[in-house]
Amino acid sequence: xxxxxxxxxxxxxxxxxxxxxxxxxxxxxxxxxxxxxxxxxxxxxxxxxxxxxxxxxxxxxxxxxxxxxxxxxxxxxxxxxxxxxxxxxxxxxxxxxxxxxxxxxxxxxxxxxxxxxxxxxxxxxxxxxxxxxxxxxxxxxxxxxxxxxxxxxxxxxxxxxxxxxxxxxxxxxxxxxxxxxxxxxxxxxxxxxxxxxxxxxxxxxxxxxxxxxxxxxxxxxxxxxxxxxxxxxxxxxxxxxxxxxxxxxx
Amino acid sequence: xxxxxxxxxxxxxxxxxxxxxxxxxxxxxxxxxxxxxxxxxxxxxxxxxxxxxxxxxxxxxxxxxxxxxxxxxxxxxxxxxxxxxxxxxxxxxxxxxxxxxxxxxxxxxxxxxxxxxxxxxxxxxxxxxxxxxxxxxxxxxxxxxxxxxxxxxxxxxxxxxxxxxxxxxxxxxxxxxxxxxxxxxxxxxxxxxxxxxxxxxxxxxxxxxxxxxxxxxxxxxxxxxxxxxxxxxxxxxxxxxxxxxxxxxxxxxxxxxxxxxxxxxxxxxxxxxxxxxxxxxxxxxxxxxxxxxxxxxxxxxxxxxxxxxxxxxxxxxxxxxxxxxxxxxxxxxxxxxxxxxxxxxxxxxxxxxxxxxxxxxxxxxxxxxxxxxxxxxxxxxxxxxxxxxxxxxxxxxxxxxxxxxxxxxxxxxxxxxxxxxxxxxxxxxxxxxxxxx
Numbered sequence: 001x002x003x004x005x006x007x008x009x010x011x012x013x014x015x016x017x018x019x020x021x022x023x024x025x026x027x028x029x030x031x032x033x034x035x036x037x038x039x040x041x042x043x044x045x046x047x048x049x050x051x052x053x054x055x056x057x058x059x060x061x062x063x064x065x066x067x068x069x070x071x072x073x074x075x076x077x078x079x080x081x082x083x084x085x086x087x088x089x090x091x092x093x094x095x096x097x098x099x100x101x102x103x104x105x106x107x108x109x110x111x112x113x114x115x116x117x118x119x120x121x122x123x124x125x126x127x128x129x130x131x132x133x134x135x136x137x138x139x140x141x142x143x144x145x146x147x148x149x150x151x152x153x154x155x156x157x158x159x160x161x162x163x164x165x166x167x168x169x170x171x172x173x174x175x176x177x178x179x180x181x182x183x184x185x186x187x188x189x190x191x192x193x194x195x196x197x198x199x200x201x202x203x204x205x206x207x208x209x210x211x212x213x214x215x216x217x218x219x220x221x222x223x224x225x226x227x228x229x230x231x232x233x234x235x236x237x238x239x240x241x242x243x244x245x246x247x248x249x250x
Numbered sequence: 251x252x253x254x255x256x257x258x259x260x261x262x263x264x265x266x267x268x269x270x271x272x273x274x275x276x277x278x279x280x281x282x283x284x285x286x287x288x289x290x291x292x293x294x295x296x297x298x299x300x301x302x303x304x305x306x307x308x309x310x311x312x313x314x315x316x317x318x319x320x321x322x323x324x325x326x327x328x329x330x331x332x333x334x335x336x337x338x339x340x341x342x343x344x345x346x347x348x349x350x351x352x353x354x355x356x357x358x359x360x361x362x363x364x365x366x367x368x369x370x371x372x373x374x375x376x377x378x379x380x381x382x383x384x385x386x387x388x389x390x391x392x393x394x395x396x397x398x399x400x401x402x403x404x405x406x407x408x409x410x411x412x413x414x415x416x417x418x419x420x421x422x423x424x425x426x427x428x429x430x431x432x433x434x435x436x437x438x439x440x441x442x443x444x445x446x447x448x449x450x451x452x453x454x455x456x457x458x459x460x461x462x463x464x465x466x467x468x469x470x471x472x473x474x475x476x477x478x479x480x481x482x483x484x485x486x487x488x489x490x491x492x493x494x495x496x497x498x499x500x501x502x503x504x505x506x507x508x509x510x511x512x513x514x515x516x517x518x519x520x521x522x523x524x525x526x527x528x529x530x531x532x533x534x535x536x537x538x539x540x541x542x543x544x545x546x547x548x549x550x551x552x553x554x555x556x557x558x559x560x561x562x563x564x565x566x567x568x569x570x571x572x573x574x575x576x577x578x579x580x581x582x583x584x585x586x587x588x589x590x591x592x593x594x595x596x597x598x599x600x601x602x603x604x605x606x607x608x609x610x611x612x613x614x615x616x617x618x619x620x621x622x623x624x625x626x627x628x629x630x631x632x633x634x635x636x637x638x639x640x641x642x643x644x645x646x647x648x649x650x651x652x653x654x655x656x657x658x659x660x661x662x663x664x665x666x667x668x669x670x671x672x673x674x675x676x677x678x679x680x681x682x683x684x685x686x687x
Contacts, residue, residue: 048638048642049638049641049642050638050642051634051638052634071641071646071647072638072641072642073641073642073644073645073646073647073650075642076641076642076643076644077644080642081642082642084639084642087639088635088636088639090636090639090640090654090657091657091661092656092657092658092660092661093653093654093656093657097653098640098643098653101645101649101653102640102643102644102645103644105643105644105645105646105649106644109644141657158643162643162644
């Protein structure tokens with residue numbers, strides 16, 4: 001599904017990713033863990049197509065298509081979805097207006113007809129109910145005045161409506177209390193399917209109790225330094241990232 | 251100081267000639283016209299060394315004076331109004347003007363909505379109607395050269411009296427007929443009696459390609475406890491030089507909202523002169539301006555708080571594409587007796603490309619010591635992070651930009667209370683954005 005080969009990325013002359021290799025298969029939930037500054041968020045932005053980064057080498061293939069040659073909107077239409085660590089507030093843009101514009105833009109890119117309003121509302125209501133999103137939240141401007149938990153739920157709502165094939169969750173657990181973490185995780189788990197892959201970026205093992213990964217990768221110094229099964233997350237939780245820092249020093 | 255007004259420009263000479271030709275034909279008191287023209291002529295067209303016109307140099311912008319338009323025939327008027335689209339979705343009492351002349355056949359005088367009286371200005375001027383004494387409610391507007399030109403040349407208009415609560419909006423529909431360039435000067439007076447309320451729509455339309463030169467003045471006297479909602483749309487053709495003034499005198503405990511939306515003209519300048527004459531009044535003056543190409547648009551505003559406990563809010567939003575130029579000059583005046591004034595003025599500009607420019611000049615003139623006044627001005631580009639967020643959800647770049655521009659202008663437009671009028675303005679913004687992409 002997703003193949004990253006020897007990815008080298010810098011921003012303002014500072015190298016962030018240093019020959020990163022990663023493969024995520026269809027239906028797989030891959031977790032990426034790593035200390036602050038290891039390049040986790042950069043990786044998510046580069047996959048989604050943020051412009052600030054300079055890709056010096058390597059490639060990112062999604063089902064064989066080279067994502068690096070596409071604009072962010074084309075990547076979204078190809079199936080990439082990034083749930084932001086800090087979802088942005090957009091005053092003046094209603095949540096429903098935004099959802100409809102996004103869904104129709106992707107349908108258009110795939111050559112499908114626009115959604116009718118009743119069909120759109122039906123889909124939103126169904127997905128919102130599952131994520132325990134109250135209707136009045138959808139009447140407000142996108143993310144404006146939302147709590148941290150509400151913003152994250154809104155991200156998962158978008159994911160549920162857009163039905164992407166490759167989902168990146170960038171520290172989705174940050175700023176969530178226990179109940180919100182449960183709701184968000186259930187929302188993500190409901191979307192797990194044999195045709196969809198996830199890349200779950202997190203600092204803490206906590207999230208992975210709720211969204212149980214198939215594989216765990218440790219990122220450090222801009223590359224994947226170790227890969228394993230879900231038990232690797234527990235080991236990291238117990239020992240911290242000190243081992244990797246020392247290995248770098250040595 | 252050196253005398254810098256010795257040489258008249260060809261346009262100034264043409265205005266003198268035009269006034270000489272027209273003065274005997276124009277209705278009403280020739281003396282007051284002559285006086286206004288003399289005041290104008292003594293200084294000539296304002297230029298960049300005149301502070302109020304520093305960013306809109308009319309001497310440079312007005313090169314050639316178009317001939318003043320005559321009265322259209324009934325067929326011409328009908329054809330022109332047939333092509334008019336502004337606020338077409340709003341059920342309103344139509345008060346149409348073609349080439350600056352009131353089309354009285356289009357108004358059913360016998361069945362006006364209750365509380366509305368309309369007097370054609372041309373006849374009123376000729377007969378010396380008693381309401382004429384109410385013209386020029388904001389005395390210091392008479393010192394403005396654009397206003398002076400309107401007073402000199404005003405050929406037609408209407409005077410409207412509103413009593414009670416009028417549900418049906420009144421739509422002042424100004425249309426310039428297709429054809430060669432013309433100049434127009436209209437004057438509208440709206441007197442809103444105590445406790446009355448009215449929604450007043452105003453639209454200005456003309457075809458592309460002709461250098462039309464409208465100079466329109468709308469004056470309002472809003473009494474105590476009145477509610478006035480004024481929505482103005484400039485949808486002039488792409489070569490028009492449109493000058494306009496709103497002069498409003500507002501009483502106590504009133505609610506007065508005015509917005510000017512600019513979606514047309516090569517050059518435009520809208521002047522708002524408002525005086526708050528009674529306590530506990532709320533004034534809101536907004537602007538939403540969309541500019542592209544080499545368009546130039548000026549919003550000039552002077553609000554005088556002349557009573558205790560009044561609140562004014564001014565919010566001007568300008569979107570500038572290509573090499574267009576925006577101007578905002580706003581001044582809030584608070585004399586020593588207007589304690590407890592609360593005034594906030596904001597101008598925000600969004601520059602979509604590198605070549606555009608915005609001139610912001612907010613001013614506060616405060617003599618009272620117990621007031622809250624603030625002003626702010628910003629110029630910026632679209633937020634790259636917001637664009638990325640929208641694109642990451644699948645919106646192509648132009649569409650993402652459009653959504654953000656709509657949101658930006660929407661903050662100003664959302665104060666329009668009449669839902670149909672607000673929708674029409676939103677559609678105007680959408681149309682502008684569609685033409686861009």
